[in-house]
Amino acid sequence: MQRRTFVGGIAAAAAAAAAHSTPAAAAPGPSPRRIGMSDVTRLQERFAEIVASDHRHGGQLGIEQRAAALADEALNLQRSGSATQRVRASLYACAASFRSSAMWAAIDGRRYDDAQTHMREAQALAEMSGDQAIKFRIWSHAGSMYRHMGRPADAMAANDVARNLPITRRDPMFASLGMARQAAIHGASHEPTATRRAFERARDSMDRADKADYRPVWMLAFYDQAELDSLALSAYLALGNYPTAEFHAHRCLAGLRPHMVRSRAITTTRLAHAQLAQGDADAATATAMKVPAGAATQHARVSRMLQEFGAALRATAPGSPTVQTWNEHTTAWRTRA
Template identity: 30%
Template sequence: MAAFPHSPNSSFRRLRGRHSPAEFAALVRKAAREIGETVSCDARYIGRVESGEIRCPNYAYERVFLHMFPGRTLADLGFSPREAVRGRSGRRVAPAPVDPADLAHPDHPDHPDHPHHPTTHRSKESDVLRRAFMAGGSATVAAATLSLTLLGDTRRLPSRAGEAEAAAVEDAVRQIRLLDDRHGADALYRRAVQPLRTAYALLDAGATRQSTEDRLHAGAGELAVSVGWLAHDSGRYEDARSHYSEALATARVSGDAGLEAHAFSNMAFLARDCGRPRESVRAAQAGRRAARPLGSPRLLALLALREAGGWAGLGDRRACEEALTRAHTEFSRGPSGADPEWMSFFGEAELESLESRCWATLGEHARAARHARRAGDLQDPHFARNVALYTAELADDLVRAGAPDEAAWAGGRVLDLLTDVRSTRIRSMLDETARALVPHQRSPRVGAFLTRHAQA
């Protein structure tokens, strides 16, 4: 039986307006929090709605969308009636064939883990996953979901990879990014290494079609970058370097310029953190060459910021300022349909944070503190790990700018956030701030922070 074609949801697309899919997904998550809902909306979900793959949202999304667009009905938003989608009208409607890759997504109305799926006997494993992942539990529990939801072990691979395996690799990348945004890298890294091995084993096995093999190359490369970032953020720099190099090799084998630019961006970031600023500059410039034909000003802005960080490390203020000017110019061009999905984290808050690091490296800590404070104010609270990072940067800038009491206040806020976020990088930054505050421990606020930090 031939599959029914999807009709694009042009009404929903018009409502998105000039926002990119990633930006609109962030607005959906924000609206969900306003009414006490939890949805794992990302750019892919928005794309599936607009393409018509999702003909009717689940009940959680329905409440969020109607909250976002008061006075409108689901029909106004371009959706089909629920009974028509699920075959619950008076007459029996033959269900359309379902792509296994669609069913793998927990937001699909017919996914067995969907909260309102008619199936009453869910498996114990699926129920644990739904509670832990959708409710955003502790980092330890969230990390455990990776073993349930990502790719299986290499002993049970198909002889040839198909669409379902390619979709599983892509979903693994999204889940890792989502969990890292909420909880930080430390609890996730070891859990994420096995799915990466499986992704590359699938590549070795080959695919049923060339389009599937292209998806596998892109997915495995992005997974390598994501796992590399988990290693990077948890202080495992050599592991991170290995994973980023693996991603770069995958990009060049498959001719994927977007993946190549992503790998170089992260390599530039890692080189800066490892104290190799000239390598950071060169990696950022290589990333810019790869990214130039892609038509994404935001990607070029990020790479310019990576380059600026390298120039700051070399003490070249003029070159740093030139790179920062390029970054602001590209960023001001706004979002584009060519922006990679992984760049959903890169907004004005991240731009402010990366600029603050440049000024801090150049020794201008008061100026750095202004940018770090702005980053924290602009950051969506959903991204708990980034809020903690920007606040830790602010604390460090403040103590070095001669404002120990303010630094102690910011440090205390980081300690609050670290109850849910596990990041060696952030904790190491806070440790340095605490050491810098020791000469000011007679201040009641500083003393209280140092006591609490020591206990933590």
């Protein structure tokens, strides 16, 4: 799918969203209240709470629903009073931010139809806001969504939209994230040379980034060397380069910040896969058993990866004490859940 296929229709969607947010004619009454940046600040604080909740729990339907409701709240403010053009643009950016978080929660929970619905609404709102950072987030999430759906060509097209936004030329950190996610897509496409080169460019851009530059809360909350290693882990697992995948897994786990609970569970599960693929069933099982029960049973991506791990373990060491230990452990997980 070419990039214009993704971009096509956004203008129409934006017009529809704008029409939806236009107040209907009403009888004369009291003057509408003035909407200001204090209202925007309050919404931005709620957005920070959504981001924090996502990093703790990830993929939960409740997070998706709260984010979608807050997007509607931001749009309702457009109808509740008068505001400057700057405030209105900021409200659209807030609504787009919430919709992008709803989109990501749906992706993380493997609810891809819902994710695509959120994506279309987020794209329309982002166009009306003119906010480059949130446009980048939405298109970059779209690339990740299609990668998880097994559609690498679409993933690359969506990620290219993000990488070609002007913000990636102004801020090397955005350029780095775009290249890191492109590398993960190359990994899913089984392109080892392109994967390695993309990660090299991502590291170079990260090294050039000014740590003092202002960046949005969603970027500050997750993108650092640990996330770069997480994407490398995903890519090298897909390529079947298990020693390199294990190296990045250990480095990611060492660098993850305490609030990255969801990411730690995903990385630990991927590390178990890399160890098992190298023939170390005992170490792999011990690693997989470190995943918290909540993530193992309630996070869709982690649950699926652990089911795949169990199937691979039984194929690798059928009837062994290690398999028995794993089966008993997963039974205890389900009991606690």
